[in-house]
Amino acid sequence: MKFGIVVFPGSNCDRDMQDALQNDLNKEVIMLWHKDEDLSMFTTDDYIVLPGGFSFGDYLRCGAIARFSPMMQSVIAFANKGGKVLGVCNGFQVLCESGLLPGTLLPNGNQQFVCKNVYIKNDSLPKALKIPIAHGDGRYYADDKVLNELEANNQIIFRYTDEFGNLDLSANPNGAIRNIAGICNKERTVFGMMPHPERATTPNLGNLDGVEVFRLFGMN
Numbered sequence: 432m433k434f435g436i437v438v439f440p441g442s443n444c445d446r447d448m449q450d451a452l453q454n455d456l457n458k459e460v461i462m463l464w465h466k467d468e469d470l471s472m473f474t475t476d477d478y479i480v481l482p483g484g485f486s487f488g489d490y491l492r493c494g495a496i497a498r499f500s501p502m503m504q505s506v507i508a509f510a511n512k513g514g515k516v517l518g519v520c521n522g523f524q525v526l527c528e529s530g531l532l533p534g535t536l537l538p539n540g541n542q543q544f545v546c547k548n549v550y551i552k553n554d555s556l557p558k559a560l561k562i563p564i565a566h567g568d569g570r571y572y573a574d575d576k577v578l579n580e581l582e583a584n585n586q587i588i589f590r591y592t593d594e595f596g597n598l599d600l601s602a603n604p605n606g607a608i609r610n611i612a613g614i615c616n617k618e619r620t621v622f623g624m625m626p627h628p629e630r631a632t633t634p635n636l637g638n639l640d641g642v643e644v645f646r647l648f649g650m651n
């Protein structure tokens with residue numbers, strides 16, 4: 432399984448993602464420039480990753496310009512034929528702007544950039560994972576119809592919880608509706624999340640919980 436990481440002007444977590452996948456998880460990684468469009472070296476067994484950052488300076492809305500990059504047209508085609516895609520933070524925003532995932536990421540409820548460790552819980556895992564966040568526009572929002580569909584299909588992959596995995600409104604760092612920290616598409620091939628698992632894959636950073644996240648997505 433190979434991993435392609437798309438670099439946009441303003442991406443700033445692309446090298447962290449490369450380091451985590453290549454050096455901590457021992458994966459083959461190919462860096463991809465947003466102006467290129469060739470994904471012919473990838474099969475649907477492989478993964479394309481959209482990293483965090485401030486693509487195009489977050490102008491208009493986070494991810495709204497990156498979505499039109501030539502490479503994104505190829506990523507959308509790759510996803511539509513069943514290829515796996517993960518978007519982290521700004522990458523999640525790009526996936527929502529592209530229509531590969533439903534809903535949107537609004538400015539944080541407190542109007543502040545929030546940078547800290549949070550706890551998130553996936554229903555299939557026994558405990559909450561401690562993963563860092565760093566975003567100004569992380570408040571997931573979708574209308575009730577979409578949210579009910581996401582819940583019915585088990586597409587809410589992570590919710591913000593307290594450290595014991597309890598759904599606690601005070602554990603929600605940005606006001607995301609129903610404490611949503613990450614979702615996937617119906618086919619479970621496209622994943623998006625605001626927290627940064629690539630910042631938690633080495634004992635050097637004192638946190639290995641990100642490895643669990645990558646395992647959950649079938650990346651490790």
Ligand SMILES: NC(=O)CC[C@H](N)C(=O)O
Pocket residue numbers: 444482483484485486489493519520521522565566567568569
């Ligand atoms: N770390 C990130 O990817 C930040 C995403 C986006 N620029 C925001 O502030 O919401």
